[in-house]
Amino acid sequence: MILAVAAVTYFCDMQGLSPAGNLPRLRPHVEDQQLQNAPIISIIDDDESMRCAVKSLVASLGFGAYTFVSAEKFLQSPRLDDTSCLITDLQMPGLNGVELQKLLVAQGRRIPIIFVTAFPEERLRAHAMEAGALGFLSKPFESEALIKLIDKAIETGRKT
Amino acid sequence: LKFRAIAQNAAARDSRAGVAAPATTGALDEQPILLSTLPPSRGQKRLALATVLLLLAAFCATVPFAAVPIGYIREFIPAYAAAMFVISSITSALLFVQFSVVHSRALLAVSGGYLFSALITIPWALTFPDLFGATDMSGTTWGVLTRVWRLVFPLSVIGYTLLKDDEAKRAWPRPLLYFAILLSAAALLVAADLVTWLATGMRELTPSGLLFSVINRAQADWNALLLLLALFALALLWSRRRSVLDLWLMVVMCGLLIELCLIILVGRRYVVGWYAARLYFLVSSTLVLAVLLSETALLYARLARSVMAERREREARLMTMDVLSASIAHEMNQPLASIVTNADAAARWMARPTPDLDEVKATLEQIRNSAYRARDLIGSIRAMVKRDDRNRAPLDLNDLVREVLALTERELQRNRVSVEVELDEHLPSVQADQVQLRQVLINLITNGLEAMAGNRRARILRVKSAIQEPDSVLISVADTGTGIDPEIVDRIFNPLFTTKSNGMGMGLSICRSIVEGHGGRLWASAGAKGGSVFQFVLPANIAR
Numbered sequence: 152m153i154l155a156v157a158a159v160t161y162f163c164d165m166q167g168l169s170p171a172g173n174l175p176r177l178r179p180h181v182e183d184q185q186l187q188n189a190p191i192i193s194i195i196d197d198d199e200s201m202r203c204a205v206k207s208l209v210a211s212l213g214f215g216a217y218t219f220v221s222a223e224k225f226l227q228s229p230r231l232d233d234t235s236c237l238i239t240d241l242q243m244p245g246l247n248g249v250e251l252q253k254l255l256v257a258q259g260r261r262i263p264i265i266f267v268t269a270f271p272e273e274r275l276r277a278h279a280m281e282a283g284a285l286g287f288l289s290k291p292f293e294s295e296a297l298i299k300l301i302d303k304a305i306e307t308g309r310k311t
Numbered sequence: 312l313k314f315r316a317i318a319q320n321a322a323a324r325d326s327r328a329g330v331a332a333p334a335t336t337g338a339l340d341e342q343p344i345l346l347s348t349l350p351p352s353r354g355q356k357r358l359a360l361a362t363v364l365l366l367l368a369a370f371c372a373t374v375p376f377a378a379v380p381i382g383y384i385r386e387f388i389p390a391y392a393a394a395m396f397v398i399s400s401i402t403s404a405l406l407f408v409q410f411s412v413v414h415s416r417a418l419l420a421v422s423g424g425y426l427f428s429a430l431i432t433i434p435w436a437l438t439f440p441d442l443f444g445a446t447d448m449s450g451t452t453w454g455v456l457t458r459v460w461r462l463v464f465p466l467s468v469i470g471y472t473l474l475k476d477d478e479a480k481r482a483w484p485r486p487l488l489y490f491a492i493l494l495s496a497a498a499l500l501v502a503a504d505l506v507t508w509l510a511t512g513m514r515e516l517t518p519s520g521l522l523f524s525v526i527n528r529a530q531a532d533w534n535a536l537l538l539l540l541a542l543f544a545l546a547l548l549w550s551r552r553r554s555v556l557d558l559w560l561m562v563v564m565c566g567l568l569i570e571l572c573l574i575i576l577v578g579r580r581y582v583v584g585w586y587a588a589r590l591y592f593l594v595s596s597t598l599v600l601a602v603l604l605s606e607t608a609l610l611y612a613r614l615a616r617s618v619m620a621e622r623r624e625r626e627a628r629l630m631t632m633d634v635l636s637a638s639i640a641h642e643m644n645q646p647l648a649s650i651v652t653n654a655d656a657a658a659r660w661m662a663r664p665t666p667d668l669d670e671v672k673a674t675l676e677q678i679r680n681s682a683y684r685a686r687d688l689i690g691s692i693r694a695m696v697k698r699d700d701r702n703r704a705p706l707d708l709n710d711l712v713r714e715v716l717a718l719t720e721r722e723l724q725r726n727r728v729s730v731e732v733e734l735d736e737h738l739p740s741v742q743a744d745q746v747q748l749r750q751v752l753i754n755l756i757t758n759g760l761e762a763m764a765g766n767r768r769a770r771i772l773r774v775k776s777a778i779q780e781p782d783s784v785l786i787s788v789a790d791t792g793t794g795i796d797p798e799i800v801d802r803i804f805n806p807l808f809t810t811k812s813n814g815m816g817m818g819l820s821i822c823r824s825i826v827e828g829h830g831g832r833l834w835a836s837a838g839a840k841g842g843s844v845f846q847f848v849l850p851a852n853i854a855r
Binding site: 269289 | 640641644645646647648649650651652653655656657659660663667670673674677680681684
């Protein structure tokens, strides 16, 4: 079983490191052209199962989905420049979600951020929303809520 | 796992706190606790009576020798005055503190009396004729001061007695309270100064004036007046006696009466009676102070105990409800969230014009893995409460019940829950882990408390211990709360089952695991008169 989990992890992270469109086996139905224009959603979560789940959901919506195990990994990646919406865990080893948000704001990047946490704390929520977060979801959340927020992010991205 | 470490830390902290402070009695008293409001106990009444009798006996013993001259002891008056000053000022300070708590003008009167006594001792000692020789050899000033002192003190007691009963119970605003205390202290200081100035300057100012003649009347008239005043104060106190303070003020009045009697009897200085009179009054004055101080110490002990109990309770609660459930919530929400999101993703992959079965398969795999993870989590919670013989020792469940009731006392009081405890004193001990079983009891009691939170009828928590034949002990916790729906009674012990809006529902599941880990059984049933009963049995120690 451990081997199976390891295999899945590896598989998911592999996907995360490469654009979804380069793995046609998984998305035979997505036209290349469509994919190139598809908005990119980045997902940061230190929990592997959650990372894969959100990625799968986002991909099923036809977006380009990239996953990262930490805020630092995301900051180092080229996705930093073309992400239309960022879905990030709040509590993570290293930089946490709010710190990442601050850093992005300081860099002048206006990526819409959706926070996801398994440890809902009103203070952190208020903090994040005040700093301009798009949304704040408590795990386990309803997928519809996440989809609505993503749509909102893409919508605002188109307008500006 | 993360929560495991946290839970163990909390458990360790909890047991430390338990060791640091032995269990307190679970008495839920809401009695008045101040000297000025508390009715005297039987023991205190006896002590007061014994004191008065002792003073009387001393008086009688002194009478035959009252006129025996001792001679002038130069140190006596300064020592006596210093003692009186210290005793009176501390007593007055303590009474002022009581005034600031009870807001009673009566207390202000009596503490003012004590403060005046303290202030007047200074000129009183300084003007004592033989002490500093040079001034006023005749002792007129000293005599006047003595009379004023003996006059003001009983008057303040009479004022106290008259004011104490018919008072509108209203709270004084804090600034006014301080203002009243400061103002009375300042007024008394001025009054004492004025009296001293009048007494010293009187002979020169109005040698033949009316005031002088009144103050300087014959010793006998004055003594009679003071005696009557003290008697009146005593009688008034007796007719309106209610509190511990009243009781001891009566003792002080008796001391004053005895002093006056002795003074009248001997009529001279430096004889046995003269010295004894001062000593008797000093002793009776000290008594009020002693009682006030012992009460302060008692209050301090109570406060320390309740603060400690509160702290322990908070830590215990932290362990059960907050830390444990929060960490479990965090650990549990991850796989749950993953399952929910994956299920939705799978549905979407399926719903595509050409369903992506590979994605569906991968997603289902994820769901299975998350479910396994949740299962492992539950398993590790069970492992946490699993049998570990090293922590087991003979445990008296009655003691544990008392301890947990003391821990939760504040919470119970706050929710106006009355506790009925019925413990079998012959309960054999059980071989158990104290920290774990304490957790079980805290959980059961907290559950009962929460079940009664919305109660309109009486909130009664019944905790019982009994011997369950042949060789088990039974603990039951019954509440008069909402009771358990028969449809869910089988599920309430499942992990994550909860009817509360806040909480993870881990409590009962953990409780059952702990009890079963001890070779016992935990179950729930409907109470005889509504509410629910949670009971557990544990095997008793063979060696009784």
